[in-house]
Amino acid sequence: MRLYLASTSPARLSLLRQIGIEPVVVPPLVDEEAEVARVEAETGPLAPGAMVQLLARLKAEAIVGTEVDGEPIDGFILGGDSAFEFGGVAYGKPHRPEVARDRWLAQRGGSGVLHSGHWIVDHRGGARRDGAGRVDEARLTFADDITDDEIDAYIASGEPLLVAGAFTIDGLAAPFIRSIEGAPSAVVGMSLPVVRDLLRGFGADWTSFWNR
16 A cells, blocks of 8 residues: 655655655645635634644645656545644744744743644545545643753754744754653654554555555
């Protein structure tokens, strides 16, 4: 059984590889900011969970019906998205060093929630059948004794610039995180227990995806 990953996230790819799955990566062409703005113009502000679920679904659906190496997709498509909520505000990727630094100064010693959205499309046999999704959340608490020099060094590493919330728990920021409540993989970018549950909901045997 093949799993097609509609994401360019190195963290999501790494997570799947760690558990024995080598997915077929198919980058989705989704303008995330434009899509969120479009929906919010129609319905009002999206809660963090609703936003990541929307984007996860759009990413998965963006590659429905496409071909990979001249062959139709035959398996399951997985789309995912994440956002970090701190102080009632949802944060995506900071991109700029000064933005990442401001976030770290604010979240030092505090707690926030990582919202991880998932959407899976059953595309067995080369045709779309059905789709299902779910959001998972994990709360984490940052150390209160992180120094300004440590923050500056972390920002200078470049690691926090392209990840939701400006941190990773599987990289240089791991020592700065005191505790996690929830699935650790959800903080990395994809809740593996949720992915397993969704696939099993389609009658797919989880171990049938092991191919590494």
